[in-house]
Amino acid sequence: MEYLFLIILLVFMIGMMFFQTRKAKQQQEERKNFWSNLAPGTEIVTIGGLIGKVVEVDEQYEEIVLDSEGTLLRFTFRAISREYVRPAYVSDDDVDENGNPIDHSADQQEAQPQQIEATVEETVTETDADNQAPMPKQ
Structure with a gap:
């Protein structure tokens, strides 16, 4: 059991080393291609x-x-x-206060005014009636 753990650990370490060196070689090859294409x-x-x-x-x-x-x-x-x-140039007029781009397509669609109808009911409670007592004349 003890040897199995060591074997698994050794295989894992060798695998990590293999993948790291492979990635480093790929990056080095990309740099050489970049330098040669300058x-x-x-x-x-x-x-x-x-x-x-x-x-x-x-x-x-x-x-x-x-x-x-x-x-x-x-x-x-x-x-x-x-x-x-x-980077793409963005005018200060085209960004909001947080620096995010403003969508101008929403400005082109004008908002249609809507008629809102609501009914309001007024009820008087006991505390309202007490507070609305007439004030004495001076």
């Missing part, structure tokens, strides 16, 4: 958060030259985090 004009983000356009790629030395608002900077491939995807 071309001038691609907007990227560095690991430091700098956003710039690729000007030159030197695959021999694994270096890249970025243009960030007129400044040319040289980085290694390892300093490149990901391709920059500019």
Whole structure:
């Protein structure tokens, strides 16, 4: 019984190591493909958060030259985090006070005025009658 537990634990640990190394190899392969597909004009983000356009790629030395608002900077491939995807612009007029987008299709459908009819019944209770006693004249 004791050996069965150790065997199960050993198989579990080997399985975890196998899947972790497999995932790491896939990520490394994706990074290599990304680096090899870098071309001038691609907007990227560095690991430091700098956003710039690729000007030159030197695959021999694994270096890249970025243009960030007129400044040319040289980085290694390892300093490149990901391709920059500019978020969609949303005007301040198109968001509510919480920053959520406003649905303008609801504004186009005008609300139709509705006639509301209600009947109100008034009843007088004993406490109401006591409180409504006439005030003495002064």
